[in-house]
Amino acid sequence: MLEIKNLDVAYGHAKALHDISLKIETGQMAFLIGRNGAGKTTLLKTIIGLLKPLKGSITYQGNEISSLSPEEHYLKGLRYVAQEKKVFGNLTVRENIEIAAYASGEPLERALDKVMSIYPKLKDFLKTKAGQLSGGQRQILLVGRALVGEPKLLLIDEPTQGLAAIVIEEIVSILSGLREKVSAVIVEQNLAMVNRLADRIYILKEGKVARETVERSEISDTRGLEEYL
Amino acid sequence: MKSEESTLNKVPPSHANDLNAYPMKERGFINFLVITAGFLLITPILSVHRVTDFMIFCIFVMSFDLMYGYMGRLSFGHMLFLGTGAYCSGLFIRYISGNPLLAILMGTFMAGLLAMLIGLVIVRTTGACFSLINLAFNQIGFFLVLSPLRGITRGEDGFGVRVSSFGFFNFANTTFKFWFVLLCLLLVFYLLKRVTTSPYGILIRSIKEDETRVKFLGYNTFFYKWLTFVLAGGVGGLAGTLSALNYNFVNPNMMDVHSNVGVVFASLIGGAGNLYGALVGGVVYMLISNFLPIYIHRWEMFLGFSLLIIVFKFRKGVWGNIQDIWEYIQKRKGAPRLPA
Numbered sequence: 001m002l003e004i005k006n007l008d009v010a011y012g013h014a015k016a017l018h019d020i021s022l023k024i025e026t027g028q029m030a031f032l033i034g035r036n037g038a039g040k041t042t043l044l045k046t047i048i049g050l051l052k053p054l055k056g057s058i059t060y061q062g063n064e065i066s067s068l069s070p071e072e073h074y075l076k077g078l079r080y081v082a083q084e085k086k087v088f089g090n091l092t093v094r095e096n097i098e099i100a101a102y103a104s105g106e107p108l109e110r111a112l113d114k115v116m117s118i119y120p121k122l123k124d125f126l127k128t129k130a131g132q133l134s135g136g137q138r139q140i141l142l143v144g145r146a147l148v149g150e151p152k153l154l155l156i157d158e159p160t161q162g163l164a165a166i167v168i169e170e171i172v173s174i175l176s177g178l179r180e181k182v183s184a185v186i187v188e189q190n191l192a193m194v195n196r197l198a199d200r201i202y203i204l205k206e207g208k209v210a211r212e213t214v215e216r217s218e219i220s221d222t223r224g225l226e227e228y229l
Numbered sequence: 230m231k232s233e234e235s236t237l238n239k240v241p242p243s244h245a246n247d248l249n250a251y252p253m254k255e256r257g258f259i260n261f262l263v264i265t266a267g268f269l270l271i272t273p274i275l276s277v278h279r280v281t282d283f284m285i286f287c288i289f290v291m292s293f294d295l296m297y298g299y300m301g302r303l304s305f306g307h308m309l310f311l312g313t314g315a316y317c318s319g320l321f322i323r324y325i326s327g328n329p330l331l332a333i334l335m336g337t338f339m340a341g342l343l344a345m346l347i348g349l350v351i352v353r354t355t356g357a358c359f360s361l362i363n364l365a366f367n368q369i370g371f372f373l374v375l376s377p378l379r380g381i382t383r384g385e386d387g388f389g390v391r392v393s394s395f396g397f398f399n400f401a402n403t404t405f406k407f408w409f410v411l412l413c414l415l416l417v418f419y420l421l422k423r424v425t426t427s428p429y430g431i432l433i434r435s436i437k438e439d440e441t442r443v444k445f446l447g448y449n450t451f452f453y454k455w456l457t458f459v460l461a462g463g464v465g466g467l468a469g470t471l472s473a474l475n476y477n478f479v480n481p482n483m484m485d486v487h488s489n490v491g492v493v494f495a496s497l498i499g500g501a502g503n504l505y506g507a508l509v510g511g512v513v514y515m516l517i518s519n520f521l522p523i524y525i526h527r528w529e530m531f532l533g534f535s536l537l538i539i540v541f542k543f544r545k546g547v548w549g550n551i552q553d554i555w556e557y558i559q560k561r562k563g564a565p566r567l568p569a
Contacts, residue, residue, distance in 0.1 A: 048445070074447030086442060088435045095431045102428040103447040 001026045001183050002047070002153060007056030009039075009046050016042045017207045020056070024153075024200065029175070029184045031194045034204035035229060040187040041083060043204070044155045047185070048080040049073050060153070074103065077152035083161065083187075085138045089131025093122060096130050097145055104149025115144035118174045136167030143174060147182075154184040160193060172196060189229055191222040201225070257422070261415055264508065268411060271512070277407045278475070279519065284410045285471045287511035288417050290495045291504055292464035297493075298501030299425055300457050301437030302355070305489050306363030309370045310462040312484025314340040314469025316374055319390045319479035320381060327393035329400050333470045340466020341459055348458040352451060355440075364486060371484045387480025390473050400474050410471055417464055421504055424460070433457050434502075491518065494532060497539050500546025509548050 002024040009017040017039045024030045032040045045051045047058055049070045058066040065073065070080070088096055094112070101111035116123050119140045125133060130141060139159055146154055159175070160168040172193050178184070179197075188194055194201065198219050203211040213219060272280045293307045318336030322329070351362050374382045382388070392400045399405050424430055432453055435443045440450050473479045482488070491514060499510020517535075521528040543550055 050441075070441070070444040071447045071449055074445060080445050082442070082445075086439060088438050088442070090438060091431060091434060098428060099431050099435055099443075100446055102432070 001028075001061060002185070003057075003059045004043075004047070005057045005059075007043075007046065007058065008054040009042055009051055010054050011042075015054075015207065017046070017053075020204075020207075020209055022202050022209065022212070024183055024185060026183055027180050028199040029179065029186065029197050030200040030202065031198040032185065032187045032202050032204055033189065033191075033194060033225065033229065034210075037206075038204040039207040040204055041157055042207075044080065044157055044185065044187060048078060048155055077150055079146035079151045079154050081139075081142045081146050081154065081156040081159065083157040085135055085142065087130035087133070087138050087141055089129065091130055092127050093130050093133070093141060094126040096141060097148065100145045100148040106149050111148040114147055115141075118144055118147065118177065119170070134167075136163050136170065139163065139167075139171060140174065143171070147178075151182050154178075154182055154186075156184060156186045158187050158189065160188065160190045168193065191225055191229075194225070195220050195222055257419065260418070260422070264415060264418065265411065267508075267512075268414075272407075277403050281403070281407045281410045281475050282472075283512055283515045284407075284414045285468050285475060286491075286495070286515050287508050288410075288414050288471065289465055289468035290492055290499070290507040290511040290514075291417055291421055292461045292468065293492045294496050294501060294504065294507040295421060295425070295433075295457060295464070296461040297496055298503065298506070299430065299437065300433045300454065302352075302454070302458075303360050303493070304363040305360045305493070306365070306367030306486065307461070307465055307492055308484055308486060308488050309363070309367040310340040310344060310465030311469035311472065312370060312374065312481075313343050314466030315473040315479045315483040316382060316469075317466075318470035319388065319473045322390050322392055323388060324381070327391070328395055329392040329398055329474060330395060332392065333467070333474070336470030336473070337463055337467045340469065341463030343466075344459045344462025345455075348455045348462070352454040352458050364489070367484065367486045367489065371481060371486055374484060375481050382479075382481075385481060387478060387482075390477050390479055392474060406475055410475070413467065413471060417467070418504060418508075421464070425504070429453070429456075437502075494536060496546075497536065498546055500549035500552075503546075503548050503552075506546050506548035510546060513547060 002022075004020055004022050007017055007020040008015065020039075020043060022030070032043060034040055042051065046053055046066075049065070049068050049072070053066050056066075057064055060076065060078065065076065065078075068076070073080075088099070091099070097111055097115050098108055101108045104111075106114075112126075122137070122141065122144065125137065130138065133141065143154075143156070143159065146156075159171055163171070168190065175184070175186075175197055186197075200214045201212070201219055202209055203225070218224065268280055268284060271283075275283075289307075289311055292310070293304070296307070297303050314336035316336075317339035318332040321332045321335040326332070347366050351359065351366070354362055375384055394401065398409070400409075425433075432443065432448065436450055436454060443450050469483060472483060495510040495514035496507060497510070498513050499508065500506030517528070517532065521531060525531055539546065545553065
């Protein structure tokens with residue numbers, strides 16, 4: 001579904017990614033892990049079209065997408081959920097969903113049903129300004145909004161960062177419910193979550209892929225993975 | 230564990246429903262009644278001509294608010310559209326036809342057309358650049374009517390606008406002008422209310438918050454920003470045409486860059502991002518600028534001080550604070566009673 005080959009990305013003169021190659025099959029959940037500054041977010045931003053690569057290719061469903069804009073990525077079924085849990089704070093929860101429904105052409109009622117199906121409690125907040133939601137509620141809203149339309153590949157940056165254990169559990173169960181329905185590339189430091197959801201792991205270190213694995217035993221080996229964090 | 234659970238399930242305080250207690254159609258009718266009653270009430274105190282002027286300014290503030298309050302783009306050159314509307318309708322009456330309705334259409338269309346053209350450049354910018362490019366275009370327009378086009382605009386002197394009576398439409402009659410402008414104001418209010426509460430309205434409010442994230446949702450934000458700019462320009466032009474008909478006169482003051490201060494002040498006084506705020510701000514600003522000079526020689530200084538107070542203490546403006554008080558009262562009503 002998504003294949004990246006020999007990707008180099010730089011911020012001005014400072015190179016952030018060196019010769020990155022990775023591959024994600026349809027229905028897979030791939031996790032990017034690594035220390036702060038390893039280049040995980042940079043890689044997601046490059047895939048979604050916010051950063052242009054110096055060299056290399058990004059192929060999605062057989063088409064080169066590295067030169068496309070973020071809005072073209074959306075129309076192709078890629079959805080990006082950024083790190084900062086930034087919803088449109090002055091819009092209501094309903095309007096936050098409505099704007100996504102309008103973009104994707106999905107009827108509003110169906111979009112609302114779709115989001116409510118992953119987290120029914122959100123129904124109580126529909127007329128609430130999204131800025132008044134808690135961090136966990138905002139993250140769930142963002143993931144729900146990303147499902148509006150016909151998403152094929154989710155790119156989620158640190159979905160559990162700064163959240164309480166019970167909220168993380170909720171998010172893990174939501175993402176777990178999406179398995180086989182959509183593919184995902186998730187940046188995450190929470191190894192317990194990685195252990196439960198990952199089909200494939202890429203460990204990034206100083207802008208390079210230090211390790212790649214699809215082996216269940218290696219994915220479950222949280223101690224082994226911890227040394228990269 | 231329990232407290233964590235409550236964080237996720239907690240329903241934040243919301244009073245969104247309180248102001249929406251009536252169905253849309255009914256609310257629209259109530260809005261019209263309240264606005265009409267408001268302007269009718271101040272008419273005996275002021276004068277028909279002055280209140281007509283107030284209403285025209287309110288239309289102009291609403292057009293500015295669409296761009297600033299809703300889309301978050303502060304323009305220092307919105308007078309360009311008011312001036313374009315005034316000049317184009319005035320010149321149309323002077324050189325082509327005395328039909329006032331055609332003149333209004335011409336002025337509004339030309340202001341919209343100008344916004345279409347310069348908008349292609351302007352809406353690519355943000356922040357200070359957006360404000361200053363607008364100012365620059367306004368300055369160019371002001372210079373054009375003042376000097377190079379003096380032959381037809383009569384430069385600094387301006388020119389008179391005499392419209393012919395067109396059946397029921399008698400613009401020589403002050404009372405007719407009052408009702409006609411009021412009708413235009415209500416129509417603009419209705420149009421902008423529909424626009425700002427539609428998905429398109431949600432979109433431009435999202436652009437104000439974070440344009441990049443709107444692009445992540447698949448939107449071509451440039452197009453929507455341009456469309457909003459054109460709409461704001463067109464409505465600003467309508468205000469200009471009505472101004473020309475109200476004063477029966479057009480001169481470069483109608484495009485003066487310094488007059489942009491007025492619309493920015495009015496929007497801030499009323500509360501940006503709200504059509505009621507634009508109306509309240511428009512009326513309050515006009516009252517200040519019309520009556521304060523009678524009592525205070527350097528009244529602009531007072532305006533400066535009031536802006537400082539608004540910026541530091543009442544950022545939501547008059548209407549925003551009225552809303553807050555209303556919400557507070559509703560909250561108090563809904564709160565459980567304290568035990569006796």
